Amino acid sequence: MAAVDLNEITVAQPLAAERRGVSITRRIWRAAFASYEFRIGLAIFVILVAAALFYPWLSGINPTKLNVSAKLNAPWFIGDKWMWSAPLGTDQLGRDMLVRSLVGLRYSLLIGFSTVALMLVVGCTIGMLSGYYGGKVDLILMRITDAQLSIPMIILAITVLGVSRPTIPAIILVLGLSSWPVYARVTRSVVMTERKQEYVRAAQVSGASNLWIMLFLLAPLIMPPVIFISVLDVARMMIFESILGFIGLGVQPPTPTFGNIIADGRKYLLNAWWIATMPGIFLCFTLTSVNLMGATLERARNRIYGGAL
Amino acid sequence: MALLSFLARRISQGVVIIFLVTLLIFTLLRVVPGDPVRLMAGGMAPEALIEEIAKEMGLRDPILVQFGRYMTGVVQGDFGQSFTRPASGASTGGTGFGDSSRGDRADVLTLIGDTLPMTLQLAALAVIFALIITFLIGTPAGLAPNRWPDRLAFYVSSIFVSLPNFWLGIVLALLFSVKLGWLPAIGYKGFAYTILPAIVLAIELSPVLIRNLSGSLSAVMQSPFISFGRVRGLGRRRIVYGHALRNASVPLLNLLGIQISGLLGGVLVVEFIFDYPGLGLLTINAVLQRDFPLIQGIAIITSAIFVLINIVVDLIASTIDPRLEY
């Protein structure tokens, strides 16, 4: 009822002058950027990424250079043995935790985002197809999805990663290919409802091919929320990578990733908690910043699309 | 009648799924380098012996033949025998060639049978905890979108999701088991041992659920019958708990059904950390020892469980919401 009603109201609404001729997308970004949360998120994210990209290079500290004599130094805020070169302390082999975390962040971001990207591509494509065509296609694709869904990631991991020395691409592949079904399901359900809508029919009548409809009509409509959901998975994938490291299928040393830093640091949790904890904190910051931006963006979209002025 | 036919349909589909899984895993495991026989016999074993054992175990036949043999076994409830484990069920390793002299090996099924209940108990408790957390945090968030409870939920889930489960496991064990001595942590000698691992799993599980619940709840709160309910004279509590949550719980259920398979990943690590004698520990050892029959067995069983759980989920969902035609 609410919907009908509001529409009745908004009928004669005069268009706010400033909105004239401004494309929707730009309006959304404006709205998002207007909120301080978005700015904070953006700030944190930019800082982190910038640090990850430049600090190691500026500081000239080599994340893989061992300095055994200076191992397990505490960070500056506790303990007294810390050095300027390692404000966040050092790990079990005396490498600077700050640089390692930042470089780790680099790789983890790479892994997290490209994994999720892979998941989205595969999952959404399959979901889209089976939701759009329904019938046999749907049946087959969904059975495959369920099958995939019911295989524990870990087993897929050992088989695929067992093949060769686990490299970052291999890991991305494993994680991505083992986690897409969730998205297939979500997309499918959304598409199924949307596809029944009349505007889809209208497009068909105007002569649009199915592909055209999926790409230009449905995808733009259903992707954003799905992508928004997937932000959590970026983090989950980074964690999964650490689980792989934990059973010896992770990225090989000396390359630092959050995964293997945490996995190796685990042993020292009792007397050098910072090794395993720092990446977690960085991870949390990254995630929160991305999440903040995502959330505000989503809110902005809903506001604009929800017809608020 | 309707129910029966539903079950018939879903179970037949489930069988297909399980078959696919088995086929996939089976072939994958066969293409992994690293000859299982060498693992069984131990590295010191001479090639001749390896070949001999392999032959006698039929591991040199074409994959399809092996698969056929395996499946015929499976349908008769015979999942084969562990490569490395003795009947005693001990997790074994080390190297000893002339493996032929090993004590008779454990049946995969019995191994799983012993550990599965433990894990189910753990998983069930974890899910319960997760749901409690989810409802405590997610409901207010869903009722007050974009206000502080929503923010809270948002930050909490951000933090939860960035906690590596083994990190959390150790920290909790240190805190509650060593420092405070409230809960036992390592091994299993009673129900109490399930609590800590379950909490860790719950925390790993909850972020997605929280987000889902708050999302769908706020969506439901938008729907006409909620505001109309007020006009019909229903109290807010009744509307929220009697109707809104009821509707919002359906997508939550489905998500939960999907998450189950993800749960095993967590169970694995957590059981290893807490030395909890469940399927997860079995799996990780099977993986570490490349105990292929065991891995296969576990894969089949887990996917079967997954199928069953999802059938149950759909049943519950369709009793909650009759429109979901089952």
Add this chain to the structure above:
Amino acid sequence: MSMNRRDFLSRTAALGVGAGLLQLNPSAIVSPAFAQSKPLVFLSAENITGNWDPTAHTTLSQKNVEGFVMGFLVRNPMTVENPDEVVYELAESLKLIDADTIEIKLRQGVKFHDGKDFKAEDVKATFEYGSQPDRPAQWYPGPTETLTITTPDDYTVVVDTSKGGYPAHLFMFLAGFLPIMSSADIAQGPKGPISQRLNGTGPFKFVEQRGNDTVLEAYEGYFKGKPVIPGINFSFVGDSTTRMLSLMNGQASIVERLEPEQVGTLEGNDKVAISRVTSVENKYLWFRCSKAPFDNPLVRRAACHAIDRSVLLEVLGDAGAASANFVSPVKFGYIDLPNYPEFDAEKCQALLAEAGFPKGEGLPPLEYITSVGFYPKTKEYGEVITAMLQEQGFQVELSVLEIAAWNERLYDRPGGGPGHMIDCGWSTGSPEPDLILRTHFHSSSKRITGIEDKELDASLDKERSAATLEERKTILQTETMPMIADKVPALSLFTSVMIHAHDKSLTGLFIYPDGSMDASKATLG
């Protein structure tokens, strides 16, 4: 200096044995009041094999279990101070009659856990069974047919090795760690009860294997008297942090293989005591000597000179002790080899140049395989070594594999094992050096390295066939060991120190350098 002392001691030992003098008793440690207490919970870092046959494996954790259950002719405490000490248990004396004959007098009135009386037939059966070439553990100097074992009476065993052409004194050390099995069990063959359960004369009885727990209970009939603690739960817990946590919250009584950092943490804890034992185990960097580039001794030596072992020890902290030989200091014939390769960048570069790879140019990319490992710090020092080698121009790539994969790649195979270098430790609960030297460097076995070298073979055979211990030691220390140090088919990195942490209330426990324990006099709580 200390060396000389040790030489002296061992010499006297050797002679002493001949004279049947030596009488010492490890139970000098503590003999506490009998107090009923809870069973001892031991958390092992390594899992056991599926097969209880003591000759079927070389797995340490299972040796530990055997240490509780089985009886031994003698035990060698093998302390660094007194490496050659001998304690008589099932044997009352070992007498070397001549170079090829040894006579063993047995203790009387001992019973196996299954009730069978312990007699000479059991020792004979054990020796003959264990010497079969297909027994994985491979304790014996030569195959069964080279032995002639006679039992003049029920409590006397005479071993004649003349057919084998090696001296009988080898059995002195071997006697130190042979679990004596019941002839009845052996009679039923390798697939028989012997593989199903342990049956010995030791202080604890094997009850059952419960999942990952091996359950033992005190054996009333133990010839030194029933142990104080009612039983032992020996269970495998893979994760070191987990082991430590369960010790801290009182669920475990003793845990093994502590990480040095954990030692730091635990020393603060007043409920826990730490024990360190220099072990019989060295850890090695094995070269695949049968394939390029490490088929070339020069390259091997270059690599060895690139590695600064002192840094490794820094990484290992308490968990490692310096040693400069291919066997542990507690083993027979140990000596700090003067020509043992030390860290020396110049030498390394010189050797590389000499081998035709100046600054490592022209070397293929090398794979260095190690495991996530249940040994402390395995991965860490792996990383360090990789870094060091890279510094000298070796393009080394480290592969950290989970145990099974590592295990599967460990041993030599036709055409050389996988990778170019692999990390592994080797430990045997006996002073016998050949258990390492011969096993790995003689072309008849060449377990991991795959080396085939006539000179080495010759030298190894020579030291084995030496008429007396005395003579043998000299050959070992002056010829064989230095030769190996020149050819370095493997580099021994350090000697592991076994760190156990246990409940303070646990007393009277003696830990042998191979990690096995004598708990017969231990009390708990």
Add this chain to the structure above:
Amino acid sequence: MISVPILSVRDLTVSLRSEEGGRNIVSDVSLDLAPREIVGIIGASGSGKSVLSRALVNWIDPPLEIASGSVTYKNENIFTLPPRRMRALRKEIAYVGANPQGALDPTLPVGRQIVEKIQALVPELSRADAERRVIELLAAVRIPSPASRFHEYPSQFSGGMMQRALIVDALATNPAFLVADNVTQPLDVTIAAQVMRLMRELTERFDTAVVFVSSSLPILNDSADQILVLAEGRIVERQVPERLVHSPQHPYTTQLISEIPQIWTDTAPVVPKIPRQGTPLISIKNAFRTYHVRKRGTFASYSEVRAVRDVSFDVFPGENFGIVGESGCGKSTLMRLLSRLEMPDSGSVICGGQNISRLWRADLLKFRKDFQLVLQDPFNSLPPRTPIGEIIGGPLRVHGVRSADQRRKQVLAVMEEVGLASSLFDELPLGLSAGQRQRVNVARALVLDPKVLIMDETLSALDQTEQFKLLKLFSDLQTKHGLTYIFISHDMAMVRRVCNRIAVMYLGEVVEIADNTKLFFDPGHPYTKALLSAIPTLETRRYDPEECLLDGEPPSPIDLPPGCGFASRCPKAFGRCRVETPLLMPDGPDGEAACFLVPSYPPQPVTAAAA
């Protein structure tokens, strides 16, 4: 009115808060409601009548807010009541809305929810009693087998039934007054008529006062004691129906009345009879379409929904062809066949000499270009998140107009033509009125300048004023582009106004097909009569509802009974109707009807005479 009013509204003003400040939706409305009185409020969409009706039951949520004024019930202003007391009052203040389907929790049985309400408001009533009451009320609103319906879920109720259930829900607690907001709007005419009849009966029986809000004067005219005319949120006139109709005071009212379709009056528009010669533009021949739906909760058994059965007709260039029928009669399926969204199972659709099911790629695209569709639902038919410009330009992109400027030019031209401000180009459809949305729809279809436009219920969601405007637009476009229209509708009045030739559908069959005048003045089929009798109009009806109006609802097209599909509801049905299916037979010069009562219909063949 002497009696004290039970509800009195004084200077009520409701305004919409927004970032640009407030705007009044309802301004200083005052009215009194006497016991048992029925007050009708009429207003076009956008007149704020829904907001007013909600204000009456104190249901105003942000961004709306009560700016000033009072609604006094039992001499208390309900806006100032604390929530708790307000809730108690809900017992006596009832509301029925325009959207029956969304009004109840879809996951709980209807009966249970009504009981829930009763118990929430009348705690003293025992559950059993409450259930009994609900069941008898369900019976009272003529819901068949109420006892079992009680346990069914909203999704299992049809629109009409749901609306009745809601009336039950509203009256269950014996409210003192009831606000009915556009209750008949979503319903088919015959059903709407039934519901209206019901409302009247019940309100008398429970002596409830009613505020009846509607956009259709005829409906109010039949029932209300007094009518208020709402325009721009203000009450511009209040009168008793007769006087309002015959001597309207306010110009707005006059206009409103003038827009009410004339059916039989001599002032009614005369639609010219288009000469039907030459080749038909499109002709459909013996088309069948059956859907197979899995029986609920069965393993693999399907049931047949026979949506279109043996339909044939021709449409000639320049004519307006109407297809009328109630929901579920298969007209939408027919539309899908005509626009080649689906293919007939058997039979064919011929266009320009080609069977369109055979068209492919380029030919198909060509066909699409000439043959456009304007869809029913103004809300679903526009992608919610695409700017209007893009929506209208979409077809151009599909048809290969690459350059954006080119598109923009054409789109703006069309928008201008259909009367959309060019400023809307970058706007989202949301916030547009139904009328504007339909204009967008039309523009989207028109942008390809097609030969034929199929109007699928295009106007049914609009109120008369809007309809009027759009119809005007259509005829202009027709003269300008020489378009041919096919109107698919359930609204007889609308069809009467524009269509030259009309086909009446029932249960997937064409039961009558005739020229405009013939159909409305001398229908051949009883169903047509029923439809005519239900048309909301101010005129004296040619067909008396009492004798033609149907009870119950059309049977489901699943597993149809043999014989004439209409027999089950037909007042004139006799033996033959239940065994033999009547075919279309000429009924006079310009019509055909499928009824045995058509004079020309051959008598039942005597078995002997066969062969």
